[in-house]
Amino acid sequence: MSNDFDPEPLIVSWVDKISPYIPGEQPQTKDWVKLNTNENPYPSSPKVKKAIQEQLGKLRLYPEPQSKSLRQAIAEKFHLSTSEVIIGNGSDNILDMITRSFVGLGQAGHTVPSYSLYPVVVGLSGGDLINIPFDKSMDLPIEAIAKTPASIFFLTNPNAPTGVGFSIEHIEELLKKMQGILVVDEAYIDFGGISSAALIPKYKNLIVVQTFSKAYSLAGLRVGYALSHSSIIKVLDRVRDAYNVDRLAQVGALAAIKDISYWEKNCQRIIETRLKVEAKLEGLDWFTYKSVSNFLFTQPKNNKGVTGSRVAKSLYEFLKSKRILVRYFDAYALTCSFLRVSIGTDNQMKNFFEGIELWHNQEQQN
Numbered sequence: 370m371s372n373d374f375d376p377e378p379l380i381v382s383w384v385d386k387i388s389p390y391i392p393g394e395q396p397q398t399k400d401w402v403k404l405n406t407n408e409n410p411y412p413s414s415p416k417v418k419k420a421i422q423e424q425l426g427k428l429r430l431y432p433e434p435q436s437k438s439l440r441q442a443i444a445e446k447f448h449l450s451t452s453e454v455i456i457g458n459g460s461d462n463i464l465d466m467i468t469r470s471f472v473g474l475g476q477a478g479h480t481v482p483s484y485s486l487y488p489v490v491v492g493l494s495g496g497d498l499i500n501i502p503f504d505k506s507m508d509l510p511i512e513a514i515a516k517t518p519a520s521i522f523f524l525t526n527p528n529a530p531t532g533v534g535f536s537i538e539h540i541e542e543l544l545k546k547m548q549g550i551l552v553v554d555e556a557y558i559d560f561g562g563i564s565s566a567a568l569i570p571k572y573k574n575l576i577v578v579q580t581f582s583k584a585y586s587l588a589g590l591r592v593g594y595a596l597s598h599s600s601i602i603k604v605l606d607r608v609r610d611a612y613n614v615d616r617l618a619q620v621g622a623l624a625a626i627k628d629i630s631y632w633e634k635n636c637q638r639i640i641e642t643r644l645k646v647e648a649k650l651e652g653l654d655w656f657t658y659k660s661v662s663n664f665l666f667t668q669p670k671n672n673k674g675v676t677g678s679r680v681a682k683s684l685y686e687f688l689k690s691k692r693i694l695v696r697y698f699d700a701y702a703l704t705c706s707f708l709r710v711s712i713g714t715d716n717q718m719k720n721f722f723e724g725i726e727l728w729h730n731q732e733q734q735n
């Protein structure tokens with residue numbers, strides 16, 4: 370084969386059309402206040418490190434393919450059986466397995482705005498994605514969702530990037546009305562939301578997806594899981610890569626889920642900081658959605674009391690120039706005048722408010 374070989378004509382047509390998922394920036398130096406990717410600012414349980422260290426001598430061997438011990442521990446936590454649990458290489462891997470199993474060249478749905486990976490996994494499987502918009506209230510559009518012909522509907526609860534949580538009554542109403550499978554993505558559920566996991570024994574068309582990345586401070590380990598009726602888990606297991614969760618990830622996540630008091634304290638600290646930050650933003654008279662997650666979606670106001678995309682972008686860029694990273698979503702009218710701010714340590718949040726003060730001061734001078 371000559372060196373002028375061009376793979377372009379061989380690309381699968383739907384892969385060719387995909388815009389890849391753009392993760393938040395991960396600067397490689399330490400001097401940043403990183404409030405852009407909803408990571409947990411606190412370390413994981415010390416028991417995780419110990420469990421991982423004990424495995425380091427065994428890396429020659431493949432991991433247990435089904436992550437059996439971890440499935441067992443998660444099943445116990447949610448009062449389910451192991452046949453109702455599957456483990457993924459991060460919950461992103463679970464979302465991809467769900468799409469490959471139940472969407473294919475068909476249709477999936479999601480709300481707008483929500484997690485920007487859904488269009489990518491649906492696109493990769495060759496399917497179409499139906500957009501159901503929120504209005505400014507961010508209330509769950511139950512009737513519109515129920516009417517979609519999609520085989521899978523992705524619902525992020527609490528929603529991202531707003532942090533708004535949905536009630537179990539509304540989710541149950543939706544489950545009763547819809548034809549397809551409801552995937553409730555609960556990546557941020559442990560910061561004050563109400564999980565739909567308790568509905569699993571009652572509704573066969575429900576998949577609940579959770580992760581170790583946020584509440585357990587293990588984003589770098591890549592472990593997520595799904596809870597659902599065994600008939601759905603069985604299908605997901607068919608498309609799962611044989612060794613999808615590595616040896617270190619399995620034991621690390623297992624140690625984390627067993628350290629219940631550490632996890633509870635970790636979540637509580639974030640909730641307490643979030644409440645303080647919320648109150649301070651209210652003091653600035655910035656509209657902020659009521660969050661039950663580890664981030665806040667707030668609409669910055671400049672000195673003249675003006676909001677809008679230019680104001681939000683100006684603050685985003687100013688903060689970045691001070692090495693404070695938050696997230697700005699310019700794609701939608703409902704999001705472009707807001708910033709999403711992850712809840713960090715109290716000290717990081719102090720830096721964030723100092724950044725706002727400097728921004729206001731420099732505006733005054735201009």
Ligand SMILES: Cc1ncc(COP(=O)(O)O)c(C=O)c1O
Nearest residue numbers: 459460461484529556580582593
């Ligand atoms: C709504 C939502 N779901 C899933 C994920 C992915 O989590 P994981 O790290 O488990 O792949 C994220 C990550 O930020 C998220 O925001």
